[in-house]
Amino acid sequence: MSISxxxxxxxxxxxxxGMMDCKTALxxxxxxxxxxxxxxRKKGIAKADKKAGRTAAEGLIGVAAxxxxxxxxEVNSETDFVARNxxxxxxxxxxxxxxxxxxxxxxxxxxxxxxxxxxxxxxxxKDAIGTIGENMxxxxxxxxxxxxxxxxxxxxxxxxxxxxKLGVLVAIETAGDADAARAFARQVAMHVAATNxxxxxxxxxxxxAVAREKEIFSDQARQSxxxxxxxxxxxxxxxxxxxxxxxxxxxxxxINPDLTVEKALAEAEKDIGAPAKIVAFVRFALGDGIExxxxxxxxxxxxxxxx
Numbered sequence: 036m037s038i039s040x041x042x043x044x045x046x047x048x049x050x051x052x053g054m055m056d057c058k059t060a061l062x063x064x065x066x067x068x069x070x071x072x073x074x075x076r077k078k079g080i081a082k083a084d085k086k087a088g089r090t091a092a093e094g095l096i097g098v099a100a101x102x103x104x105x106x107x108x109e110v111n112s113e114t115d116f117v118a119r120n121x122x123x124x125x126x127x128x129x130x131x132x133x134x135x136x137x138x139x140x141x142x143x144x145x146x147x148x149x150x151x152x153x154x155x156x157x158x159x160x161k162d163a164i165g166t167i168g169e170n171m172x173x174x175x176x177x178x179x180x181x182x183x184x185x186x187x188x189x190x191x192x193x194x195x196x197x198x199x200k201l202g203v204l205v206a207i208e209t210a211g212d213a214d215a216a217r218a219f220a221r222q223v224a225m226h227v228a229a230t231n232x233x234x235x236x237x238x239x240x241x242x243x244a245v246a247r248e249k250e251i252f253s254d255q256a257r258q259s260x261x262x263x264x265x266x267x268x269x270x271x272x273x274x275x276x277x278x279x280x281x282x283x284x285x286x287x288x289x290i291n292p293d294l295t296v297e298k299a300l301a302e303a304e305k306d307i308g309a310p311a312k313i314v315a316f317v318r319f320a321l322g323d324g325i326e327x328x329x330x331x332x333x334x335x336x337x338x339x340x341x342x
Contacts, residue, residue: 036066046071052080073247077254093118094171096202096319097131098188102213104180105188106134107202107319108144110160113169123171124198126163130156130173131197139178177317179206184311185213187220191228203227204317211309219303220313222290223283227318232283235316240282248277283316 038061046057046068052075060080064070094111095118110127117123129149133156137143149159156173164171179186186206190199203224207216234240252273256266279285284297291299296313304311 038062038066042066042068046075050075050080056080073251076251079255094174094321095124095127095194095198096190096200096321097127098190098197098202098204099128099131099135100186100188101135103182103184103186104135104178105186105204105206106131106139106176106178107188107204107317108134108176109174109319109321110171111174111322111325112167112171117167117169117171119194120167122163122167124195126160126171127198128195134176134178137178139176141173141176144176145173175319177204177319179204179315179317181206181208181314183210183213184208184314185217185220187217187224189221189224189228191225200321201228202319204315205313206315207311208314209304209307209309209311211304211307211311215303215306215308216311219300219307219311223296223300223313223316226286226289226296227283227316229289230283230286231318231320232286232316233281235283235313237278237282237285240278245274245277249274252277284313 038058042061043054043057046052046061047054049068050057050072052060056075056078057071060071060074060078061068064074093113093115094109096107096109098105098107100106108127108131110123110130112118112123129151130144133147133149134144137147145155145157147156148154149156152159152162154162160171160173184207186204188197189203189205190197191201191203193199205220205224205227207220207223209216233244249270252270253266256269256273259266259269261269279287279295284295284300286296288294288296288299294302300311300313
C-alpha cells in the first residue's frame with residue numbers, strides 16, 4: 036500500500052526514529068501505526084516509553100482530603116489563561132471538596148449539589164461557561180478511602196493549595212500511627228508523581244502489556260542467534276527489569292534509591308508501629324490521553340491572506 040508523508044511524520048514524532056526507518060516500518064506493517072511502533076522497537080530503533088505526542092487539555096487538577104479519604108478531580112478548560120483565573124480555580128477547588136462527600140465516581144460528582152448555586156456540579160459548570168466565556172468540562176474523578184490507616188495527597192507544582200497540573204493519591208492500610216502512615220504515603224505520592232508507575236504490583240499489570248513486552252523481548256533476543264533456552268532466560272531477565280520499571284512496589288524509591296518502595300515501606304513500619312500495606316494509588320496528570328490539535332500558525336495566516 037502507499038504510505039503517506041503524514042503517516043511517516045506521525046510515526047517519527049511518536050518513535051523518534053528516522054524518516055526512512057519510519058517509512059520502512061509502515062511499509063512492512065501495511066500502515067498499521069501501532070504495529071509499526073512495535074516493528075521499530077524490535078529493531079531497537081524506537082524506545083518503549085517514547086510519548087505519542089504531547090497531551091494538550093488545559094485546566095487544573097484538584098485534590099481534597101479528610102482523615103481517612105481523599106479525592107482527585109480534573110476540570111478542563113480551553114486555555115491556560117482561564118486556568119489561571121481566580122473564578123476557575125475556586126470552581127475546581129470547590130468541586131474537589133464536594134467530591135469528597137461522594138463515592139468519587141464521575142457520575143456522582145457531576146450530580147452532587149454545588150452549595151453556592153443550589154444546582155448540580157454539572158449545571159454549575161454550564162453556568163460558569165457563560166460567565167467565564169470558555170468551554171469547560173469535569174473530565175474525571177477518583178476517590179481512595181481506608182477504614183484504618185491514611186490516604187495522602189500530593190499536588191506537583193501547585194498553583195495554589197490543592198490545585199495544580201498533577202495530582203496523586205496514595206492509600207495505606209495499617210492499625211498503627213495514622214500520622215506516620217500519612218507522612219510516608221505522601222513520600223510515596225511524590226514518588227508516583229515522578230515515576231508514573233503502571234500498576235501497584237505485578238498482578239495488576241495489564242496482561243496484554245506483559246504479553247506485548249514479552250513478544251518484543253523475544254524477537255530482540257532471537258536476533259542474537261543464541262539457543263532457545265538462553266533466549267528464554269534473557270526474556271525472563273528483561274521482564275523482571277520491565278516490572279522493576281513499571282510496578283510501584285518494585286521501583287527504586289526516589290527518596291532513597293537504595294531501597295525499593297516495598298522495602299522502604301518495611302522500614303517505615305518502624306515509625307508507624309505496625310504492619311502497613313499500600314493498597315492503592317491514583318495519578319492524574321492534566322490532559323492525559325488528550326492530544327492537542329497541532330496547528331501551523333504561519334500556514335493559517337497564509338491561508339487567511341489568500342481568501
